Amino acid sequence: MTPTTTAPTPAGARTRTSVGERIVEIVSDSGEGAQKAGQTFGTVCAKLGNGVWTVEIIPAEIKPPARSRAGASGIRVRFASREVTNRGERADLVVAFNEQVLYGRIDSGAYGPGTVVLLESKWAEDPQEEIRALYAEALADLRRLGLEVFELPMERACLEVVPDARVGKNMFVVGMLCEIFGRDLDKALEEVATVFRRKGEKVVASNQELLRRGAAFAAEQVPFAWEVPAHAIEGERLVMNGNQALGLGILAAGIETVAMYPITPATSVSHYLGRALPAVGGFLHQAEDEIAAIGFAIGASWAGKTAATITSGPGLALKTEFLGLAVMAEVPLVLIDVQRGGPSTGLPTKVEQGDLLAALYGATGDAPKIVIAPATIEECFHFVVLARRLAEEFRGPVVVLTDANLATGVAPIPRPKLDPTWFAPPLDQGPWPEGVAPYDWDLATGLSPRAIPGQRGGEYVLTGLAHTRNAKVAYDPRSNQEGCEMRSRKLAALATTLVPPVPHGADSGELLVVGWGSTLGAIEEAVDDLRREGRSVASLHLRFLSPLEPGLAEIFARFEKVMTVEINYSDAPDLPGIGPENRRRAQLALLLRERLLVDVDCWSAVRGQPFGPGEIAEAVRARLGAASSDRRGAA
Amino acid sequence: MFGLPADWSLEVPERYFTLESYDGGVARWCPGCGDFAVLSAVQRICRDEQIPPEKLAMISGIGCSSRFPHYMHAYGFHGLHGRALPVACGVKARRPDLHVWVTTGDGDCCSIGAGHWLHAARYNMDMVVMVFDNSIYGLTKKQTSPTTPLGVGTNTHPDGAFLPPLDVAQTTLGFPNVSFVARTVDWNPLHLAATLEAAYRHKGTSFVHILQRCPTYTPNVFDELRQNPDHTLLLTHPDGVAADEAVRRMYKNQLEHDPSDYGGAHRLADRREKLAIGLLYRNPSAPRLDSFSIRGLDLTREQRTAALERELDRFAV
Numbered sequence: 025m026t027p028t029t030t031a032p033t034p035a036g037a038r039t040r041t042s043v044g045e046r047i048v049e050i051v052s053d054s055g056e057g058a059q060k061a062g063q064t065f066g067t068v069c070a071k072l073g074n075g076v077w078t079v080e081i082i083p084a085e086i087k088p089p090a091r092s093r094a095g096a097s098g099i100r101v102r103f104a105s106r107e108v109t110n111r112g113e114r115a116d117l118v119v120a121f122n123e124q125v126l127y128g129r130i131d132s133g134a135y136g137p138g139t140v141v142l143l144e145s146k147w148a149e150d151p152q153e154e155i156r157a158l159y160a161e162a163l164a165d166l167r168r169l170g171l172e173v174f175e176l177p178m179e180r181a182c183l184e185v186v187p188d189a190r191v192g193k194n195m196f197v198v199g200m201l202c203e204i205f206g207r208d209l210d211k212a213l214e215e216v217a218t219v220f221r222r223k224g225e226k227v228v229a230s231n232q233e234l235l236r237r238g239a240a241f242a243a244e245q246v247p248f249a250w251e252v253p254a255h256a257i258e259g260e261r262l263v264m265n266g267n268q269a270l271g272l273g274i275l276a277a278g279i280e281t282v283a284m285y286p287i288t289p290a291t292s293v294s295h296y297l298g299r300a301l302p303a304v305g306g307f308l309h310q311a312e313d314e315i316a317a318i319g320f321a322i323g324a325s326w327a328g329k330t331a332a333t334i335t336s337g338p339g340l341a342l343k344t345e346f347l348g349l350a351v352m353a354e355v356p357l358v359l360i361d362v363q364r365g366g367p368s369t370g371l372p373t374k375v376e377q378g379d380l381l382a383a384l385y386g387a388t389g390d391a392p393k394i395v396i397a398p399a400t401i402e403e404c405f406h407f408v409v410l411a412r413r414l415a416e417e418f419r420g421p422v423v424v425l426t427d428a429n430l431a432t433g434v435a436p437i438p439r440p441k442l443d444p445t446w447f448a449p450p451l452d453q454g455p456w457p458e459g460v461a462p463y464d465w466d467l468a469t470g471l472s473p474r475a476i477p478g479q480r481g482g483e484y485v486l487t488g489l490a491h492t493r494n495a496k497v498a499y500d501p502r503s504n505q506e507g508c509e510m511r512s513r514k515l516a517a518l519a520t521t522l523v524p525p526v527p528h529g530a531d532s533g534e535l536l537v538v539g540w541g542s543t544l545g546a547i548e549e550a551v552d553d554l555r556r557e558g559r560s561v562a563s564l565h566l567r568f569l570s571p572l573e574p575g576l577a578e579i580f581a582r583f584e585k586v587m588t589v590e591i592n593y594s595d596a597p598d599l600p601g602i603g604p605e606n607r608r609r610a611q612l613a614l615l616l617r618e619r620l621l622v623d624v625d626c627w628s629a630v631r632g633q634p635f636g637p638g639e640i641a642e643a644v645r646a647r648l649g650a651a652s653s654d655r656r657g658a659a
Numbered sequence: 660m661f662g663l664p665a666d667w668s669l670e671v672p673e674r675y676f677t678l679e680s681y682d683g684g685v686a687r688w689c690p691g692c693g694d695f696a697v698l699s700a701v702q703r704i705c706r707d708e709q710i711p712p713e714k715l716a717m718i719s720g721i722g723c724s725s726r727f728p729h730y731m732h733a734y735g736f737h738g739l740h741g742r743a744l745p746v747a748c749g750v751k752a753r754r755p756d757l758h759v760w761v762t763t764g765d766g767d768c769c770s771i772g773a774g775h776w777l778h779a780a781r782y783n784m785d786m787v788v789m790v791f792d793n794s795i796y797g798l799t800k801k802q803t804s805p806t807t808p809l810g811v812g813t814n815t816h817p818d819g820a821f822l823p824p825l826d827v828a829q830t831t832l833g834f835p836n837v838s839f840v841a842r843t844v845d846w847n848p849l850h851l852a853a854t855l856e857a858a859y860r861h862k863g864t865s866f867v868h869i870l871q872r873c874p875t876y877t878p879n880v881f882d883e884l885r886q887n888p889d890h891t892l893l894l895t896h897p898d899g900v901a902a903d904e905a906v907r908r909m910y911k912n913q914l915e916h917d918p919s920d921y922g923g924a925h926r927l928a929d930r931r932e933k934l935a936i937g938l939l940y941r942n943p944s945a946p947r948l949d950s951f952s953i954r955g956l957d958l959t960r961e962q963r964t965a966a967l968e969r970e971l972d973r974f975a976v
């Protein structure tokens with residue numbers, strides 16, 4: 025075995041090395057419980073006070089054949105002494121139930137030189153010669169690539185406790201991980217009891233036994249040990265993914281009608297709401313299509329019932345016409361778009377931030393609407409609450425953009441303290457004040473009160489046609505101009521209530537990286553790393569995309585160069601045939617250039633994967649080099 | 660006197676609504692358009708039923724007929740072409756107290772909105788759906804609609820449509836869980852009103868197929884029917900549309916048809932021989948989505964908050 029730079033403590037010595045963080049993956053064929061193992065271990069770490077980010081590894085097919093290269097199913101657990109906000113890059117440790125699934129992970133860059141693999145060794149003695157050969161070949165490949173492989177008879181050890189290793193291996197692995205990372209075994213045993221409580225005492229006992237055996241097995245067979253120190257945390261924490269956070273946000277906002285049509289990666293919000301929404305007295309409507317879903321939500325909202333619709337790319341495209349109506353007729357609505365790769369059906373399960381411009385400009389005519397983007401799982405919760413209030417106060421649709429990365433990432437967040445003002449106010453059915461028009465626009469803000477069906481004296485006909493403040497259809501030259509001005513003015517009014525964002529890392533310098541949405545954690549981590557290298561870099565993260573947060577021009581002016589980092593397509597500046605005039609830029613960059621007349625550069629990619637801090641740092645280094653040489657050239 | 664405020668007498672607990680209470684201003688359809696008759700009939704039913712105008716939700720798509728809500732004094736929603744039904748379902752889902760009337764055209768309902776047509780029938784929420792069938796796209800000036808008869812020239816098919824039309828009532832009858840299908844004609848105001856009244860009374864989605872004259876673009880499509888009442892078959896039944904003496908006198912062809920007879924309804928809906936008017940089918944016990952969607956409306960804020968805390972507990976570590 026060739027020693028590598030990150031070699032763990034050699035066998036025998038087995039001292040515990042303290043590290044700031046570790047990335048662990050458990051991979052297997054689907055149905056072997058790897059995900060449950062990872063979640064259980066992640067929860068134990070979270071309870072001890074580690075920052076944790078877990079993300080499931082899902083094969084493209086629902087049931088891929090066993091031992092197939094692209095069939096990896098499993099989970100990644102990144103945990104650290106500090107808060108973790110993203111999945112990070114290369115794994116440090118992998119527990120693999122077969123060797124073939126490792127190939128797919130290597131292809132996607134999850135493993136590389138120095139990654140330690142604890143590999144199930146039974147395949148070496150498989151009765152089929154072909155399998156033995158594949159195993160031997162893979163072993164050689166892995167070692168050639170610099171992975172450090174330990175072959176372990178995990179399954180055999182499990183069979184001493186349970187008759188079918190497929191149903192027991194996962195808790196055995198949790199036991200191994202607890203031993204490797206010096207986790208308090210009692211905490212893990214408690215967690216196993218919670219996880220299997222509903223399956224009865226016998227199941228709990230056998231899984232606890234597997235956990236103990238796993239720990240003992242690792243103590244004997246694994247020649248290294250790490251420690252990721254944790255800090256006791258204050259206050260209660262909840263562990264959830266971004267979609268569950270959106271669902272809880274809907275409940276906390278008092279949104280009582282949710283209409284949707286199934287679409288990855290947004291569907292799991294509805295899976296959660298299918299049970300939870302009725303529990304708080306609401307109704308989930310699975311409509312016949314996305315158009316009907318938004319129409320249903322708009323109908324409910326017009327009738328005074330808070331409503332949301334949830335979708336992803338292709339669904340957003342279908343909802344466009346209704347979204348325009350909600351703007352035109354000023355109907356409050358929360359539209360959540362869990363972005364996936366596009367255009368068209370695109371990459372259904374993969375992350376992209378490609379819908380920003382569609383959300384902003386997708387409708388025909390001038391359709392100003394509020395667009396916000398949570399950057400963390402915790403913000404997924406709070407931004408729905410915010411969106412509901414904005415929709416009502418500003419009388420129109422609010423688009424909340426999240427993405428597949430937030431949707432699937434699981435992390436602990438502080439338990440929100442519920443605030444009674446989060447709930448929508450009760451339905452107003454009092455008489456409508458006499459003489460007040462249905463669109464009684466305040467000339468300074470464009471805002472107007474809204475009559476709800478049932479309010480005596482407030483009768484009016486909502487229309488998507490151009491209309492006057494009396495809701496009367498009007499084709500005269502003044503009315504449409506006025507309507508457009510009033511709707512646009514609402515965004516300006518909202519912008520005056522926002523505060524400028526605060527750059528991360530430094531207030532001025534050579535380069536400002538600007539991001540939005542789920543890339544926050546990776547960008548800030550990259551900036552921290554770059555600053556440690558002595559680079560003059562900072563970052564700025566935008567939550568409001570429409571209207572934009574104020575003060576950006578002034579912040580940008582303090583940096584020599586501004587560059588967005590986004591998961592959407594842009595032409596790299598050095599591609600053949602690409603120059604400053606025809607270069608197609610990333611979406612936020614386009615928006616910022618237009619608004620601020622600043623030469624905002626961008627670095628973006630659409631590989632269907634979230635960015636790791638390392639590749640962002642690499643891109644920044646490359647651009648900084650170019651920037652410096654540009655300056656030299658100009659001098 | 661007796662310490663009562665001087666305007667005591669004005670505090671009338673009962674409100675009485677007249678036809679004017681529902682008048683939303685001058686309707687601007689072409690002279691002779693069949694839509695006027697439907698408007699009058701609906702206003703009369705609202706008056707007869709004494710529905711407070713603020714409790715009316717008049718919802719439509721886009722088309723000549725979909726201008727309907729503008730001419731009512733009521734809450735109205737004149738939305739998107741083909742999309743009246745999803746909006747209406749969203750309104751009814753959580754507002755059982757509102758009376759929902761949907762206006763939709765043959766293009767609006769049977770072409771661009773056809774998917775919603777089927778599903779709204781299946782959801783069977785309590786509302787009246789009036790399908791204004793003038794056999795043409797009126798608002799966009801005479802294009803072929805799914806109900807344009809063969810041989811009628813339009814701007815898109817000057818020599819007439821290639822394919823035979825669909826019939827609104829017959830197609831609606833084929834939808835799963837459909838609970839009420841009736842047919843009437845705008846030129847018989849008594850039958851029109853009686854049909855809409857029966858639709859209003861039915862608890863569920865009541866589809867009313869209204870043959871509607873468009874003197875501007877399809878002036879002759881109903882000539883035969885109008886000139887010779889013998890082409891019409893009046894359906895009668897104690898559970899059906901109440902047929903006035905005057906109506907009975909108009910049509911010599913009459914048939915007592917039990918609206919619970921689904922197979923009979925299908926046969927009668929076929930227009931090849933005669934145009935059957937009246938109630939074709941009614942199933943008062945078809946399940947209604949709005950009986951599920953209103954669940955939880957009675958929860959108090961305290962109960963909702965407690966349920967929410969329990970939801971948060973589920974994620975606690």
Ligand SMILES: Cc1ncc(C[n+]2csc(CCOP(=O)(O)OP(=O)(O)O)c2C)c(N)n1
Nearest residue numbers: 721722723724740764765766767796797798
């Ligand atoms: C998405 C969309 N496509 C097309 C139109 C144009 N359009 C308006 S009304 C209409 C047809 C109306 O025909 P029908 O529904 O039969 O109503 P009528 O005017 O005959 O009452 C069309 C095609 C539109 N408004 N929106």
Ligand code: SF4
Nearest residue numbers: 688689692723797873
């Ligand atoms: S075009 Fe036809 S349907 Fe439209 S208003 Fe005129 S007569 Fe009525």
Ligand SMILES: [Mg+2]
Nearest residue numbers: 764765793795
């Ligand atoms: Mg028509």
